[in-house]
Amino acid sequence: MKTLSCLLLCLLACRGVLHAQNSVQNSVANVPDWQKAAGGAMSFEVASIHEDKEAFKPPSFALSTDEWFNDPNGRFHADFALPTYIQFAYKIWLTGEERREVFGKFPEWVQSTRFSIEATAPLHATKDQYRLMMQSLLAERFGLKLHFEQKEMPVLAMVLVKPGTPGPRLTPHEQGQACDETPKPETFPQQCYGYMARPSKDGMWLAGSPATSMNLLANFIGSLAEGAGEIGRPVVDQTGLTGLWDYTLEALNPAKVKAQDPAANGPTMLEAVRDQLGIKLKPTRAVVSLPVIDTLTRPTEN
Numbered sequence: 001m002k003t004l005s006c007l008l009l010c011l012l013a014c015r016g017v018l019h020a021q022n023s024v025q026n027s028v029a030n031v032p033d034w035q036k037a038a039g040g041a042m043s044f045e046v047a048s049i050h051e052d053k054e055a056f057k058p059p060s061f062a063l064s065t066d067e068w069f070n071d072p073n074g075r076f077h078a079d080f081a082l083p084t085y086i087q088f089a090y091k092i093w094l095t096g097e098e099r100r101e102v103f104g105k106f107p108e109w110v111q112s113t114r115f116s117i118e119a120t121a122p123l124h125a126t127k128d129q130y131r132l133m134m135q136s137l138l139a140e141r142f143g144l145k146l147h148f149e150q151k152e153m154p155v156l157a158m159v160l161v162k163p164g165t166p167g168p169r170l171t172p173h174e175q176g177q178a179c180d181e182t183p184k185p186e187t188f189p190q191q192c193y194g195y196m197a198r199p200s201k202d203g204m205w206l207a208g209s210p211a212t213s214m215n216l217l218a219n220f221i222g223s224l225a226e227g228a229g230e231i232g233r234p235v236v237d238q239t240g241l242t243g244l245w246d247y248t249l250e251a252l253n254p255a256k257v258k259a260q261d262p263a264a265n266g267p268t269m270l271e272a273v274r275d276q277l278g279i280k281l282k283p284t285r286a287v288v289s290l291p292v293i294d295t296l297t298r299p300t301e302n
Contacts, residue, residue: 047119064090068194167278208248228254
């Protein structure tokens with residue numbers, strides 16, 4: 001009987017060890033590649049947080065999901081509501097519908113209150129390393145704990161109008177200007193790895209990006225088209241195009257489209273995407289990875 005009890009204890013112990021090993025392996029397997037490449041957990045050297053009710057102050061660099069980055073030499077400042085910090089920290093781009101699902105159960109301050117963050121970081125940290133530092137800050141000061149779940153939901157799939165043939169304004173990056181070359185004055189945008197949009201003539205907007213992936217282009221199209229009231233679903237890439245691409249896109253100012261301005265004359269965002277990039281959006285369903293917030297608290301100021 002004693003021998004049997006010992007055997008059962010050993011089996012339970014081994015099972016516990018195996019469960020722990022599997023949990024660690026699953027945790028490691030779920031870590032995004034960008035986070036592994038950035039080197040793992042990091043923290044700001046010093047950081048202060050306070051609620052900001054004054055005029056908005058621009059950040060040290062764009063807290064965006066793309067790779068464009070202006071090194072602030074270790075001095076970080078930003079002035080946003082919590083959803084922007086979370087999306088930056090975890091390198092995700094949520095649609096309005098997704099934001100409502102992720103943050104809708106929390107008090108109104110979560111989405112409306114701006115927090116000014118001043119922090120000191122190691123010199124010459126990369127943009128992805130700033131994301132890791134922001135993850136640590138959110139966990140320490142906001143008590144943020146989250147995990148990601150796979151959820152099937154309605155989406156719009158980005159597909160080529162003509163299979164295998166992109167549009168005239170979507171070209172392989174290797175055919176264009178290299179990122180380390182000095183840009184020509186007429187080049188737009190002049191910075192690689194980021195997204196830019198600016199007013200153009202006659203109420204139009206000019207948008208573009210050199211050296212972008214199709215996944216980031218899907219996020220960008222989804223954001224602009226949602227801002228114009230043209231779509232309300234996440235956009236996913238099903239073009240089959242790989243590697244990096246350059247594009248420019250000229251369409252009506254999204255604000256004019258949303259306001260149904262009778263004087264607006266030109267292609268909507270979705271029309272421009274179809275005619276200029278050779279991409280159309282097809283309604284379908286797909287599995288999307290969404291953050292689920294387990295805990296979140298209002299920080300004390302310092």
